[in-house]
Amino acid sequence: MHLVQMLFMPLSIILSVVLLFPVPGWAAEGEVFPDLDINDPVALQEGSRVLEEELKLAARAQTYLLIDLVSGVIQIKARGVDLHRLPVAAWTVTELPRLTGTFRLTARPPVIRRKIDPSATTEQEPISLSDMPTEYRLSFTPAMTMDVESADSQGTMGWIHATSRKAWKQLRAWKQRLAGVQSPGEASTISLTLSSEQAQSLAWSTVDGMPVVIRRPSEP
Amino acid sequence: MKRVLLLIGSVLSFGLLVALIPYSSSQLQSSIASAPQPLAVDPVVLRGLQSQYKSLKKQLAQFAPHQHYILVDTARNHLYIKRSQEIVLDALASTGSGVVLDKPGEGSTQWVFDTPRGEFTVQSKLTHPAWVKPDWAFIEEGLMVPKNPADRVEQGVLGDYALGFGKGYFIHGTLYTRLLGKNVTHGCIRLNDDDLKSVYQLARVGTPIMIF
Numbered sequence A: 001m002h003l004v005q006m007l008f009m010p011l012s013i014i015l016s017v018v019l020l021f022p023v024p025g026w027a028a029e030g031e032v033f034p035d036l037d038i039n040d041p042v043a044l045q046e047g048s049r050v051l052e053e054e055l056k057l058a059a060r061a062q063t064y065l066l067i068d069l070v071s072g073v074i075q076i077k078a079r080g081v082d083l084h085r086l087p088v089a090a091w092t093v094t095e096l097p098r099l100t101g102t103f104r105l106t107a108r109p110p111v112i113r114r115k116i117d118p119s120a121t122t123e124q125e126p127i128s129l130s131d132m133p134t135e136y137r138l139s140f141t142p143a144m145t146m147d148v149e150s151a152d153s154q155g156t157m158g159w160i161h162a163t164s165r166k167a168w169k170q171l172r173a174w175k176q177r178l179a180g181v182q183s184p185g186e187a188s189t190i191s192l193t194l195s196s197e198q199a200q201s202l203a204w205s206t207v208d209g210m211p212v213v214i215r216r217p218s219e220p
Numbered sequence B: 001m002k003r004v005l006l007l008i009g010s011v012l013s014f015g016l017l018v019a020l021i022p023y024s025s026s027q028l029q030s031s032i033a034s035a036p037q038p039l040a041v042d043p044v045v046l047r048g049l050q051s052q053y054k055s056l057k058k059q060l061a062q063f064a065p066h067q068h069y070i071l072v073d074t075a076r077n078h079l080y081i082k083r084s085q086e087i088v089l090d091a092l093a094s095t096g097s098g099v100v101l102d103k104p105g106e107g108s109t110q111w112v113f114d115t116p117r118g119e120f121t122v123q124s125k126l127t128h129p130a131w132v133k134p135d136w137a138f139i140e141e142g143l144m145v146p147k148n149p150a151d152r153v154e155q156g157v158l159g160d161y162a163l164g165f166g167k168g169y170f171i172h173g174t175l176y177t178r179l180l181g182k183n184v185t186h187g188c189i190r191l192n193d194d195d196l197k198s199v200y201q202l203a204r205v206g207t208p209i210m211i212f
Helices: A003-019 A041-058 A155-179 A196-205 B002-033 B043-063 B135-139 B193-202
Strands: A064-068 A073-078 A081-087 A090-094 A103-107 A136-141 A144-150 A188-194 A211-215 B069-073 B078-083 B086-092 B100-102 B110-112 B118-121 B124-127 B161-164 B170-172 B183-185 B208-211
Touching: A041 A064, A041 A073, A041 A211, A041 B043, A073 A196, A081 A196, A081 B069, A144 A196, A188 A196, B078 B193, B086 B193, B161 B193, B170 B193
Parallel strands: A064 A211, A144 A188, B069 B208
Antiparallel strands: A064 A073, A073 A081, A090 A188, A103 A136, A103 A211, A136 A144, B069 B078, B078 B086, B100 B110, B118 B208, B124 B161, B161 B170
16 A cells, blocks of 8 residues: 555545535425524524525525535525535635625636537537536625535545645634734635535536525534 | 554544644634624523524525425436425436537627526426427527528427426427436426426426526
8 A cells, every 4th residue: 555545544534434424415394404502592693694684585586505504514595495405524714703694606617618510510518517616716795705625536645735725725814813914804715625526516506696695603 | 564654644644633623613713702792591582582583484484385396406407396395206307508509690699508597487388389499409500590480390399298487498398318317408408208297287387496
């Protein structure tokens, strides 16, 4: 066995175990937030705040995203109905208190679309889920960015690269905070780690202007 | 030797996890510290919050479809008919290919063959529909667009039924059943004959169609 593989095998096993337990694709019936502790006033406040945002969105014919950081799941919703769920393997966030209200998608990864050539005899290959990126950035207004990265398609070296990049980003954010250089207007950032397929599904399902609501944890 | 390497790997991995996780938590803690302070757990206040939460949940539930609704997963090419959380029908479908075609003589404008995402409703229900071929159907085959509207009509390619959901998009049948499960259409949603019949029977004009 390769030396690097030997060294990182234990961590790979831990990550694999974490990724083996995804949330089911269909929503649980009934309860909006099954994990909400109704005796926790902060959790209730946050749950009510999210529901108030959802009420505004569900009143219109549209799909929207609910990023539930408490349950670790992204829900594609319409009319308050949970259409599809994408499990989140890991997340980090900066400027959590600012993640209130409704954000609208302003920029998403470009899709390379194949063009039909009427003079050609062969049909053009359609776009499929596998054409979607596994690592990308979504931008929103009010200012918020969401970095999506894949956890399971990179091999050992890819994982080392992704972890180093994440650690570097966190180190920079930490340094900025220690130095007190964060301006009051600085955008919030959410980093989400999803499986490759879920990252591609999210890229596939997002549309320009899509509204997003975030449910924040009340405890670290 | 193997055991020593595994031990070193475990120690390194543990160290790495310890180094990363507390940072994430401290980042979160600092954010929460600056968030609004939690209310004191006063039973009256708590009951008020519980009541508000329940009321909002109830209000949100009012928006959910109370009859059948159609759900289309364009990534996996499935069409479902659901009633509340129950899946009444799970059908393999074909949805938009996502490819593009230049509009001749219109500069850089293009047709984009995507199935639209969002919420729609069934606007029309047709039996034995005829396909009135749009311009792109001729252009993509390198043919001239006919001047006589009658030359656009093609019978028997859409199956026995079609359900329109706006802007020329339909749920309809197909001759190419081997392509079900793939993104091959110009934006319409294709089903096999049996599933199409079920959808036609279960859906009414006004039935919501949610596409993601």
